Amino acid sequence: MNLTSFIKDKFYSNLSLEIFFSRLKLISSKELLLLFFKMLILFSFFTNFSVKSQEIMPEKVYIGNADKGKIVAGQICSACHASDGNSKIPTNPILAGQHSAYLKKQLHNFQVKEGSKKAMRENAVMLGFASTLNDGDIADLAAYYSNQKIIPSYASDKDLALSGELLYKGGDSKNGIPACSSCHGPKGVGIPDQYPRLAGQYAEYTKSTLLAFKKGIRANSKQMMTISHRMSEKQIDAISEYLAGLR
Structure with a gap:
């Protein structure tokens, strides 16, 4: 018995061979379509999972040498x-x-x-x-x-530095200026990972930095932009002078 006869006798004896194969093709197409959708769903899941995994992956931390x-x-x-x-x-x-x-x-x-x-x-x-x-x-x-040892600058105007000390330690509540020491510490050494060291820095550099914050030229700290915007240039001069001599 050949294959065609076997199929007719065992499975579709009442159908013509042509109808059988047409149904077989139809069934295969449905199965293929179903398989395609299953693969599509799986692909979508794993792609989404991969993207989310990348989103939550922490950035590489470099240990400095x-x-x-x-x-x-x-x-x-x-x-x-x-x-x-x-x-x-x-x-x-x-x-x-x-x-x-x-x-x-x-x-x-x-x-x-x-x-x-x-x-x-x-x-x-x-x-x-x-x-x-x-x-x-x-x-x-x-x-x-x-890790290098600082060779600090110094204040050259004593009176201006004294004025800056009052502002640094007490702020100016009338103009909404907080005491600088509240973030940078009484000795101006700052807080690692949060606030920089200011003590011993050149008055010229500190002044230019505060003015840059005030004018929006330097915009990488909203907190400092807000505070410096409230400061007068005279106050900026005083703070800068005081910090240069702070130890």
Whole structure:
């Protein structure tokens, strides 16, 4: 008995062979369609799962290496900030002894990140240098500079510094200016991972930074933008002078 006869006899003896195969094709098409939809659902599930997994995956944390940071500092940063971070130029900040987290944040903010049209902190000089750094370089630089001993600046106007001390410790409630010490501490050393060290910084640099916040040129801290906007330029001068001599 051939295959055709077998099929007719065993399964579809009352149907013509043509009808049988047409039904077979119909059944196969339905099964194929069902299988397709099942695969589509599974693909959608795993794709969605993959995307969500990527969303909740923590960013890679780079542990800074101070020795490597010293090399990068010598190649890129030393001309403006000195090899140990104790800048000799009053308009350039002293980086030695600054908190690692703050240094990393600022270097990242100088970079134009993917999807952004500009950096969060705009500075033509720093944009050029920061753009050459990868995440590892930034972590290494932060580790290096944060471990250097600061050679602090000093106040040159005693009366102005005394005026700044009152504002730093007591604020100005009339104008909605909180005491700077409430965040940066009585000695101006700040809080790691939250607020930067201010003590011993050049008055010229501190003043330019506060004015940048006040005018919206520097916009990477809403808190400081709000506070500095309420400060007069005379108050900014006083605070800057006081911080330069704070120990």
